[in-house]
Amino acid sequence: QVQLVESGGGSVQAGGSMTLSCAATGYTGSSICMAWFRQAPGKEREGVASLYFTEWLAFGASYADSVKGRFTISRDNAKNTVLLQMNNLKPEDNAMYYCAAGTMQYCGTWSSLSGYRYWGQGTQVTVSS
Numbered sequence: 001q002v003q004l005v006e007s008g009g010g011s012v013q014a015g016g017s018m019t020l021s022c023a024a025t026g027y028t029g030s031s032i033c034m035a036w037f038r039q040a041p042g043k044e045r046e047g048v049a050s051l052y053f054t055e056w057l058a059f060g061a062s063y064a065d066s067v068k069g070r071f072t073i074s075r076d077n078a079k080n081t082v083l084l085q086m087n088n089l090k091p092e093d094n095a096m097y098y099c100a101a102g103t104m105q106y107c108g109t110w111s112s113l114s115g116y117r118y119w120g121q122g123t124q125v126t127v128s129s
Contacts, residue, residue, distance in 0.1 A: 002026045002118040004099045009123030016127075017087045022099030022120055030055050033107040033118065034082040036073065038095035038125075045098070047111030049073040049084060055126040062110045064108040066092075089127045
């Protein structure tokens, strides 16, 4: 059973930075697609970024247009940990952020929720203006 544990949420002023971390445990496959989604109150959950992991590599980062140039998804030195570095945060980035994992090859249609079998519990990001 795969478990995803997120950390790093909190409050920050507009223009500030924050890093989210998601540790995946229990996965025994050789590759996995890791992604971040977010959901603001009253809105649908949307894809933020994705990254494809193999045993030794991480590649193929994809981003939502709204975060390109501000957010960076990467792999931590820990084998199955994905980071989301968020810079120049804006009030519209306010949301619950979720880590997700799926087995679709090279992350496929990465922003489709249906591609992800495993989800974290979410971590709140609050950006004040």
